[in-house]
Amino acid sequence: MYVTHPDAGRILTSIDKANHSEVSMRQATSGFEGTGRSFTHTGKEAMVSYKPTNGVDWIVASVLPTDEVFHSAVQLRWESTLLALVLTSLLTPLACFIFYRALKPLRELGQKMIAATKDSSEQWRPSSFYSNDELGRLGRVFDSLMLERGRVVTELKQSHLVLQESEQRTRTITDSMPAVIGYIDLDHRYRFCNSAYKRFHGLQPEDMLGKTITEVFGDGVYNAFADCIEQALSGQRVSFERMVEQDGSVMCMQYEYVPDFDAYGVVRGFYSMGTDITAYKRAEQDLSSQQQLLRAVTDTLPALVTFVDKTGRIKFANRTHETWMRRPMHAIEGNLIGDLLGAQEMEIHQKHFTCALGGKVATFGFERQEADRIRHYQATYTPQFSAENDIIGVTCLVHDVTEAKLLERQLNVMARFDSLTGLPNRIQIKECISRAIDDNRDAQSLAAVMYLDLDSFKAINDTLGHQAGDLVLKEFGRRLAGCVRRSDTVGRLAGDEFVVILERLSNDSESTLVAEKILRAMEKPISINGVDRIVTTSIGIEMVSTEVNPSVETLLKAADEALYRSKQLGRNRYSFRSAAASV
Numbered sequence: 001m002y003v004t005h006p007d008a009g010r011i012l013t014s015i016d017k018a019n020h021s022e023v024s025m026r027q028a029t030s031g032f033e034g035t036g037r038s039f040t041h042t043g044k045e046a047m048v049s050y051k052p053t054n055g056v057d058w059i060v061a062s063v064l065p066t067d068e069v070f071h072s073a074v075q076l077r078w079e080s081t082l083l084a085l086v087l088t089s090l091l092t093p094l095a096c097f098i099f100y101r102a103l104k105p106l107r108e109l110g111q112k113m114i115a116a117t118k119d120s121s122e123q124w125r126p127s128s129f130y131s132n133d134e135l136g137r138l139g140r141v142f143d144s145l146m147l148e149r150g151r152v153v154t155e156l157k158q159s160h161l162v163l164q165e166s167e168q169r170t171r172t173i174t175d176s177m178p179a180v181i182g183y184i185d186l187d188h189r190y191r192f193c194n195s196a197y198k199r200f201h202g203l204q205p206e207d208m209l210g211k212t213i214t215e216v217f218g219d220g221v222y223n224a225f226a227d228c229i230e231q232a233l234s235g236q237r238v239s240f241e242r243m244v245e246q247d248g249s250v251m252c253m254q255y256e257y258v259p260d261f262d263a264y265g266v267v268r269g270f271y272s273m274g275t276d277i278t279a280y281k282r283a284e285q286d287l288s289s290q291q292q293l294l295r296a297v298t299d300t301l302p303a304l305v306t307f308v309d310k311t312g313r314i315k316f317a318n319r320t321h322e323t324w325m326r327r328p329m330h331a332i333e334g335n336l337i338g339d340l341l342g343a344q345e346m347e348i349h350q351k352h353f354t355c356a357l358g359g360k361v362a363t364f365g366f367e368r369q370e371a372d373r374i375r376h377y378q379a380t381y382t383p384q385f386s387a388e389n390d391i392i393g394v395t396c397l398v399h400d401v402t403e404a405k406l407l408e409r410q411l412n413v414m415a416r417f418d419s420l421t422g423l424p425n426r427i428q429i430k431e432c433i434s435r436a437i438d439d440n441r442d443a444q445s446l447a448a449v450m451y452l453d454l455d456s457f458k459a460i461n462d463t464l465g466h467q468a469g470d471l472v473l474k475e476f477g478r479r480l481a482g483c484v485r486r487s488d489t490v491g492r493l494a495g496d497e498f499v500v501i502l503e504r505l506s507n508d509s510e511s512t513l514v515a516e517k518i519l520r521a522m523e524k525p526i527s528i529n530g531v532d533r534i535v536t537t538s539i540g541i542e543m544v545s546t547e548v549n550p551s552v553e554t555l556l557k558a559a560d561e562a563l564y565r566s567k568q569l570g571r572n573r574y575s576f577r578s579a580a581a582s583v
């Protein structure tokens with residue numbers, strides 16, 4: 001029940017009758033203490049406080065209209081708002097001004113940035129006035145960035161210039177080369193073409209750029225070389241020849257496809273280089289026909305014709321090798337000359353081969369044991385020079401001189417022996433005397449040269465005939481040979497003149513013993529056509545001592561003089577040149 005209430009109508013009325021649906025009223029009547037919102041009895045919004053009293057079962061509640069409660073606060077809020085408005089209106093321009101001033105470097109920096117992005121060519125000028133705050137640092141960082149950018153741009157420009165110059169150089173070089181040079185990417189499109197495409201294919205290089213091989217040359221050409229293109233794009237180097245018709249003439253072009261790899265080793269295209277090898281091909285054909293001709297000519301020669309390069313490898317060998325060396329051609333050409341000849345024979349050849357490689361012609365003879373006989377060969381090694389005058393190898397010409405050697409030996413025998421008697425002739429007699437002089441000196445012994453002449457031999461010829469004379473000459477030679485040691489020499493000088501050379505004598509008397517033996521041997525008649533006839537001989541002896549060193553001619557002349565002495569004394573005797581013993 002209300003004990004007191006501004007609304008007199010409520011005094012002593014039950015609270016139940018009042019509007020106690022409010023939370024605060026229910027809280028208060030439940031014995032709680034607190035504050036809350038409520039309404040005055042006039043229906044105005046109000047603040048309500050309630051508290052039960054001690055000792056008395058009363059609840060003291062005060063209800064104060066909200067506007068009265070917050071009057072001062074509202075007043076203060078209005079004043080504050082007003083003040084804020086005033087301050088805001090006053091401080092805003094000031095703040096703006098301060099911000100404007102504070103952001104000026106940032107604004108200038110921004111303008112510089114915009115200007116810098118518009119014109120990258122201008123040299124960046126860093127500002128020397130920067131504050132020590134964040135903006136200053138930002139400005140300095142931006143300046144360093146711009147300077148770095150300027151450096152990078154400069155480098156890029158220089159790189160670009162270098163690249164341009166390099167490209168120009170590449171173009172100049174490739175344009176001046178007698179070869180078609182192009183670059184084709186993975187899509188088979190031309191990315192570079194030198195001016196030679198105009199010369200060789202009648203195509204404008206600038207018209208080719210960006211076009212595919214098919215677009216430039218057509219399906220036919222592409223299909224013909226599709227495999228090569230794929231190989232190049234798979235990273236393999238490809239080389240092939242292609243016949244090209246241009247202005248009515250046919251050229252032989254050799255193409256080389258060289259793959260182009262990026263930094264990771266992945267193919268990104270390939271270079272195509274085509275060279276006109278028509279002249280080379282013709283030269284090759286000419287050379288081939290010349291080689292065929294050379295082979296045809298040399299194959300028929302009875303000689304070995306070989307060309308050996310500097311490394312000793314046989315580059316050419318005529319067919320005669322097959323028969324002479326008893327090997328098939330494939331085991332000769334392309335092999336080393338050392339392998340063909342064998343180590344033993346190569347040892348003989350090596351120095352002459354080296355000599356020829358040194359630029360000199362070397363001629364030498366060598367022998368080869370073949371089956372049961374020895375064959376003799378004459379070899380000539382001639383150095384071969386390139387157009388630049390460099391030695392490129394050696395031409396070997398080998399003749400079989402076995403027959404010539406035999407003939408030479410026969411001639412030698414014929415030239416050194418008397419055909420009638422088979423005894424050494426004048427040439428060999430002189431050699432024997434010369435050798436006897438040396439041996440005599442070396443052995444410190446004596447030697448003797450005996451000059452013999454048949455007595456009145458002319459009469460035999462005249463009476464019995466020339467053939468009878470020959471028979472007497474042969475018999476005389478035979479008997480002479482029977483009177484001397486095997487180490488002595490019997491020879492026929494000419495006509496009926498003979499020489500006996502006695503070696504290793506101890507004294508003069510040994511020569512006289514031989515002379516007497518000869519005289520005795522001639523005492524026996526010679527049977528001539530059934531008629532026995534005694535033919536005597538006169539002998540002249542010249543001793544060869546170790547003290548003097550006479551010439552062959554001197555000795556023969558001295559012996560002849562001694563012979564003359566024997567003739568003078570009546571023939572059929574021996575004499576020394578001086579007045580020594582004569583019999």
Ligand SMILES: Nc1nc2c(ncn2[C@@H]2O[C@H](COP(=O)(O)OP(=O)(O)OP(=O)(O)O)[C@@H](O)[C@H]2O)c(=O)[nH]1
Pocket residue numbers: 420453454455456457458459461465466467468469470473494495496567
């Ligand atoms: N049958 C033959 N006679 C020859 C040969 N060569 C030379 N004669 C002859 O040998 C003779 C040599 O005579 P001479 O030695 O000059 O004279 P000779 O009659 O022997 O007289 P002397 O020597 O003085 O004792 C000449 O009649 C030559 O014609 C030959 O090969 N055969």
